[in-house]
Amino acid sequence: MKRVNIIGHSYDSFLCEQLRRKEIYADYYSVDDLARFDYECHLLLLDLRENEQVSWAETAIRKLHKSTLILVLIDRQQLKIQSVQQLIGQHAWDYHTAPFEIDRLVRLMGHALGVIRIRLQCSDSHRHSPASKVKSEVIIKSPAMLELAKNVQRAAPTDIPILVRGESGTGKELIAKKIHNQSGRSFGPFVVVNCGSLTSGVVQSELFGHEKGSFTGAVNQHKGKISQANNGTLFLDEVGDLPLDQQVNLLRFLQEGTFDSVGGTTPQSSNVRIVAATHIDLEEAIELGNFRLDLFYRLNGITIELPPLRERKEDIIPLASHFCQKYAKEYSVGECKLSKEAYYAMMQHEWAGNVRELINRIRRAVLLCENSMIQIQDLELEETIVQPCFAQGLKTIKDEVEKHALVTAIQKHNGKMDIVANDLQISRATLYRLIDKHEIYAV
Ligand SMILES: Nc1ncnc2c1ncn2[C@@H]1O[C@H](COP(=O)(O)OP(=O)(O)OP(=O)(O)O)[C@@H](O)[C@H]1O
Numbered sequence: 001m002k003r004v005n006i007i008g009h010s011y012d013s014f015l016c017e018q019l020r021r022k023e024i025y026a027d028y029y030s031v032d033d034l035a036r037f038d039y040e041c042h043l044l045l046l047d048l049r050e051n052e053q054v055s056w057a058e059t060a061i062r063k064l065h066k067s068t069l070i071l072v073l074i075d076r077q078q079l080k081i082q083s084v085q086q087l088i089g090q091h092a093w094d095y096h097t098a099p100f101e102i103d104r105l106v107r108l109m110g111h112a113l114g115v116i117r118i119r120l121q122c123s124d125s126h127r128h129s130p131a132s133k134v135k136s137e138v139i140i141k142s143p144a145m146l147e148l149a150k151n152v153q154r155a156a157p158t159d160i161p162i163l164v165r166g167e168s169g170t171g172k173e174l175i176a177k178k179i180h181n182q183s184g185r186s187f188g189p190f191v192v193v194n195c196g197s198l199t200s201g202v203v204q205s206e207l208f209g210h211e212k213g214s215f216t217g218a219v220n221q222h223k224g225k226i227s228q229a230n231n232g233t234l235f236l237d238e239v240g241d242l243p244l245d246q247q248v249n250l251l252r253f254l255q256e257g258t259f260d261s262v263g264g265t266t267p268q269s270s271n272v273r274i275v276a277a278t279h280i281d282l283e284e285a286i287e288l289g290n291f292r293l294d295l296f297y298r299l300n301g302i303t304i305e306l307p308p309l310r311e312r313k314e315d316i317i318p319l320a321s322h323f324c325q326k327y328a329k330e331y332s333v334g335e336c337k338l339s340k341e342a343y344y345a346m347m348q349h350e351w352a353g354n355v356r357e358l359i360n361r362i363r364r365a366v367l368l369c370e371n372s373m374i375q376i377q378d379l380e381l382e383e384t385i386v387q388p389c390f391a392q393g394l395k396t397i398k399d400e401v402e403k404h405a406l407v408t409a410i411q412k413h414n415g416k417m418d419i420v421a422n423d424l425q426i427s428r429a430t431l432y433r434l435i436d437k438h439e440i441y442a443v
Contacts, residue, residue, distance in 0.1 A: 002113055003027065003257070003269055007037065007060055008047030008073075015047070018102045024109060025257050025269050031056050036266070038223070039063045040230070042116045043109065046087075047073045049098050054083050061091050067119065069093040069112045073100060138174055139322045141418075142312035143428075148175075148304060155302045156182035161254070163239075163299050164277040166306030169356030172277035173237060175304060179275055180233040188232030193225045196238030203246045205262050208253075214263020226259060229272040239299060240278040240285055247292045254298040274299065309351040309358065313432070314417055316346050316358070323359050324374070327366040336366050338374045343415055344440075345381040403438040406431075410440070 004019070006012075006028045016026040026045075029037045037060075044064065046057050061070065072095040078084045079097065088095050093112060096105050140149055155162055156179045164172040173192070180190045198206055209224030226234060236242070242250065253259040254274065258267035276299045285291035309316060317338075324336045338346070342365075351357055365378035376383050405424065413419040421431040 002109070003271055004043050004045055004109055005029065005037070005041040006045040006047055007031065007034065007057070008049070009051055012047065015100070019106070022102065022106045024106060027269050028266075033266075034060065038227075040065065041068055042231075043069050043071070043112050045071045045073055045109070046092075048078065048084065048087075049073060049075050051078075052081075054087050057087060061087075069116055071096065071108060071112060073098065073105075138171065138178055139319050140315065141318045142307075142314040144307050144312045145315060148306065149178075151302075151304060152178055153182060155179065155304075157184060159273050160301035161274040161276070161299050162302050162304060163282075164275065164304045164306065165282075166277075166279065167308045167354055168279045169354035170306040170308060171355055172279075172306060173235065175306065176233070176235045176237075176275040176277060180235075180273075183233065183273065185232050185273055189229055190233050190235065191225050191229035192235045192237055194237045196241035200243040200245055203243060204249065207246070208249065208259045208261050209264075209268075210262035211264050214261075218263070224259075224261060226253065226270045226272060227268065230270045232272065234272040234274050236274060236276040236299075238278060238280075239276040240280040240282055240291060242291075244290065244292070247295050251292060251295045251298060254295070309354045310349075313347055314428075316351075317343065317415060319355060319358055320346060320362055323362040324366060327363050331367060333366060334372055336369060336372050336374055339376070341376050341383070342374050342379055342381070345376045345379065345383065347415075349381055399438070402434065403440065406434055406438060406440055 002024045004024055004026050006015070006026050008028065008030065010030050011028050016028055019026045034056075039060075041064075046060075048054055048057060051057075064070075070092045072084075072088050072092045074084060074088075074095060074097055076097045093115075094108055096108055138149070140146055152175060162176075162179055164175050166172050177190060180186060193203075193207060195203065205218075205222060205224065207224050207226055209227055210218050210222045212218060212221045236250075249259065258269050260267055282291055282296055286293050286296060309319075320338060324338070328334060328336045346358075353360075361379045361381070362374075364380070365374045369375065369378045406420075409420045409423050413423065417428060417431060421428045424431065426434070
């Protein structure tokens with residue numbers, strides 16, 4: 001659905017309804033209600049019909065960003081008025097004379113929106129070097145995550161809602177930022193709402209905003225996160241924890257594109273792309289009656305499922321190295337390395353807290369380690385114990401040769417498992433099975 005802001009003398013329900021039928025959502029502000037208008041729009045229709053005085057329109061135009069496209073709607077006879085001519089000549093991108101023909105008006109708006117889109121794309125490629133985007137450096141080496149990155153790249157440029165699922169600390173928010181950065185909205189804001197940390201009343205005002213005086217303590221008007229995310233991405237973190245009574249309001253916004261602020265009397269709109277994340281089992285929450293099925297369908301245009309770190313072991317060491325470097329630089333302690341024991345302990349650890357846990361252990365270890373070498377105790381990990389193999393005949397000799405080949409290849413390639421597997425001409429799955437079989441926790 002397309003959107004246009006209209007300023008006019010008084011609310012014209014007929015015009016708004018006609019536009020709505022053509023899938024254009026009109027946010028109408030009457031001259032008396034301009035305090036509500038935030039002047040941050042791309043397309044503005046100035047409805048000057050039956051207005052002799054246009055001074056209010058000139059005042060409004062002065063507050064607009066100079067890139068806003070202005071269309072003017074006037075009565076034919078107004079074209080003869082000098083102030084109207086001036087206003088059109090100086091500020092309007094185009095005008096339309098009443099009685100309006102809805103199809104012509106819609107075509108005009110469609111054209112204006114097209115121009116805006118092209119302008120934004122051009123200014124985006126000029127203005128936005130990677131440094132100006134939301135920070136989202138993602139370390140990825142495992143096949144599962146490389147596949148996931150491909151899906152993110154495919155889905156990001158569309159406006160399809162994305163549901164990111166995964167255990168806590170797997171990188172859901174980071175992926176949401178990546179989606180934003182790879183979308184046409186990267187020039188706009190990336191706004192995060194943590195649905196889990198707020199009570200129902202607070203969530204409503206946080207998401208939808210509130211009007212001055214709408215409740216005790218509402219001393220000023222507050223712009224909600226949905227409005228703040230206009231032309232950008234709204235990231236609904238822990239959406240599974242959104243209180244049930246607020247789920248219906250969110251659903252209405254997702255279906256109709258409109259919402260009411262707390263204490264507000266006119267529906268508002270905002271052009272946002274929704275990315276939601278959850279670590280809870282939403283299907284189970286639906287069965288238990290804690291989450292709405294219709295909202296689930298609305299949010300779940302595409303699902304991106306982040307595997308836990310223990311299921312993508314190839315990412316562990318690259319992540320550890322990255323954060324070693326990062327914190328060594330941050331704490332000015334010189335380059336740090338992982339000892340072989342630390343390395344294997346990391347590969348064996350369960351990582352219940354996923355990447356967040358890895359970051360915490362590495363950060364602490366970088367500070368605590370001696371001689372720039374991170375040991376198991378610096379990471380506060382369990383020492384992995386190598387069980388001896390008992391030699392018994394040919395089978396044992398074969399086993400010993402196999403183990404020796406594995407250990408040698410792992411040492412030679414510094415633990416890079418994909419290269420080790422390649423060198424030994426076995427699949428990665430077989431390599432891990434053999435590492436488990438021989439209990440190779442340290443080399
Ligand atoms: N692949 C990755 N590369 C680099 N950093 C990562 C990666 N994955 C996660 N991180 C980092 O790990 C930390 C946790 O990630 P994030 O907050 O995105 O996880 P989450 O799944 O949203 O967690 P929660 O469910 O607890 O909100 C962040 O500091 C993030 O930058």
